[in-house]
Amino acid sequence: MITIEKLQIKVGQRIKQLRNERGITAQDLAAACNFETSNMSRIEAGKTNLTLKTLYKIAYALETTVAELVNVE
Numbered sequence: 450m451i452t453i454e455k456l457q458i459k460v461g462q463r464i465k466q467l468r469n470e471r472g473i474t475a476q477d478l479a480a481a482c483n484f485e486t487s488n489m490s491r492i493e494a495g496k497t498n499l500t501l502k503t504l505y506k507i508a509y510a511l512e513t514t515v516a517e518l519v520n521v522e
Contacts, residue, residue: 456519461493462495462521463517463518473511478511481510
């Protein structure tokens with residue numbers, strides 16, 4: 450079973466991957482979500498426990514689903 454810490458890291462990596470695939474900077478994604486850039490950096494590094502609201506904002510900004518963000522193996 451995956452730990453919460455490892456899940457946070459994997460979700461952060463997935464967010465970064467999708468952001469890069471779409472050619473969006475971390476700063477632009479943060480602005481689209483109304484976050485500070487430093488918060489987006491912590492999210493992508495897996496150093497924060499995301500709420501559903503935060504996941505939804507990121508998914509919306511990336512034009513994807515929350516399920517796609519948390520689809521980690």
